[in-house]
Amino acid sequence: MYEAVVIGASAGGMRALQTVLSGLRSEFPLSVAIVQHVSPSADSYLAEYLDGKCALTVKEAEDKEAMAPGTAYVAPPGYHLLVEKDRSLSLSVDARVNFSCPSIDVLFESAAEAFGRGLIGIVLTGANADGSAGLKSIRARGGLAIVQDPATAEAAFMPRAALETAGADHVAALEEIPALLEKCVSLNEGGAHGAKANG
Amino acid sequence: MMEENEREDLEIDLLLEGIRRRYGYDFSNYSHASLKRRLAQLRDRAGLARYTAMLDRVLHDERFFDELLMQMSITVTEMFRDPGFYRAVRDEVVPILKTFPFVKIWHAGCATGEEVYSMAMLLHEEDFLDRVRIYATDFNKHALDAAEKGIYPLEKAQAYAANYQAFGGKGDFADYYTTAYDRVKIKDFLREKVTFSYHNLVTDGVFGEMNLICCRNVLIYFDRTLQERVFRLFTQSLRHGGFLCLGNKESLNFSGIKPLFETADARQRIFKKTGELEHV
Known part of the structure; x- marks a missing residue:
């Protein structure tokens, strides 16, 4: 039974995130957590921007906030975003991981522990290898991995690195990802606990 | 059967209890996800396989505890940050x-x-x-x-x-x-x-x-x-x-x-x- 989706994006991520998130309905029953690499001194524009473009509620993650369904939480610039076992969110100002804060690996690894096989991890466009180790953790704990098809990514390095390190259950173009997620949700509703969507 | 996850959490509970009783520092109400990341980094750096091995080390080696304390307290900060x-x-x-x-x-x-x-x-x-x-x-x-x-x-x-x-x-x-x-x-x-x-x-x-x-x-x-x-x-x-x-x-x-x-x-x-x- 899927409970949450985590998404990591870097260079080219803003447009990619918009494509994926705007394809989801407002009643999308899973929680979503997002790390997009930005400069630590950036303002909190991204969440606001995406919220305006999507049916889903998109907001910047607050420390110790409980994750709600149908809501996407974006890591604040300069803070790592982590998921606690009780499905609340935590922030940290620990050292950069993969030269990044927020780091995709930090989100993915903590979410993998919290949700186990109830998690879907998605690696999108980017020009570094953040997210690869995290996606591997997600798969090791029975979660589902989706990677943007590098051939369709604005920056192919990150999805390619994720495929090399972790592999994926699905390699998909951006436009196909919302339908894939809905299919996972329909498995939930059909009661197929922990089953994986097949292409 | 206990899953690896749950076993690790048990080990961390024991480690924190050991630290509290041996040194008086109580980390049990720290945000768990960050705490675990930090402990895992120290465990790997020390070449230890498990948190229970860290417990053994921390109980008998005060310098290792100092190292742990450092790991638990260091955050990234700057002058005039923000x-x-x-x-x-x-x-x-x-x-x-x-x-x-x-x-x-x-x-x-x-x-x-x-x-x-x-x-x-x-x-x-x-x-x-x-x-x-x-x-x-x-x-x-x-x-x-x-x-x-x-x-x-x-x-x-x-x-x-x-x-x-x-x-x-x-x-x-x-x-x-x-x-x-x-x-x-x-x-x-x-x-x-x-x-x-x-x-x-x-x-x-x-x-x-x-x-x-x-x-x-x-x-x-x-x-x-x-x-x-x-x-x-x-x-x-x-x-x-x-x-x-x-x-x-x-x-x-x-x-x-x-x-x-x-x-x-x-x-x-x-x-x-x-x-x-x-x-x-």
Whole structure:
């Protein structure tokens, strides 16, 4: 039974995130957590921007906030975003991981522990290898991995690195990802606990 | 059958219980996800396979415990981190503080002191430092020693100078330190305004009669229960009308003390105490 989706994006991520998130309905029953690499001194524009473009509620993650369904939480610039076992969110100002804060690996690894096989991890466009180790953790704990098809990514390095390190259950173009997620949700509703969507 | 996950959590519980009973430090109300990341890093660096191996080591090797304490307390900080915050303190808070003959400021969880000295520089530029005493506390004695020495790598000072510019500093940042080889040392006229002392937010009590408490990006490492304890501690340690400064992503929203404060600067997370906790 899927409970949450985590998404990591870097260079080219803003447009990619918009494509994926705007394809989801407002009643999308899973929680979503997002790390997009930005400069630590950036303002909190991204969440606001995406919220305006999507049916889903998109907001910047607050420390110790409980994750709600149908809501996407974006890591604040300069803070790592982590998921606690009780499905609340935590922030940290620990050292950069993969030269990044927020780091995709930090989100993915903590979410993998919290949700186990109830998690879907998605690696999108980017020009570094953040997210690869995290996606591997997600798969090791029975979660589902989706990677943007590098051939369709604005920056192919990150999805390619994720495929090399972790592999994926699905390699998909951006436009196909919302339908894939809905299919996972329909498995939930059909009661197929922990089953994986097949292409 | 117990899953690997659950077994690891059991091991961490045992490790934390061992640390508490052997050394008196209680990490059980820290945010678990960050705590686990930090412990895992130390475990891997020490070449240990399991948290229970760390428990064995930590019980019998005080130096290893020191290393663990360092790992648990170090955060990434800079001088004038979040320049807008220091600008808000200068423009909105200092004019009010100046109505008092003498002012006490508490930096709780000061780590290696970068933000403490930023505050001292700011107050100096407002010609107010002579009427201020800054108390800087941390639970890590090594970090406190480093903070008190006020010595930082030269390359970092160069990065801090950029923050100082963004803050809108009125002087020359390089006037605040002396340089020797690849290090800088904060000048004595700033250092002597700060009293560094040991204080553990988890276990220690009120640190009284403050006009301003600065505790930025410390509470995010605590769970709600511990956050609430510390918020109450801060409320009791603040004078009426005193200011509480939190990190940019920290708030009173989930706390019972929220009604006792009004918002002085929403964006920079500066709150003014307007009520008292009821004495129980």
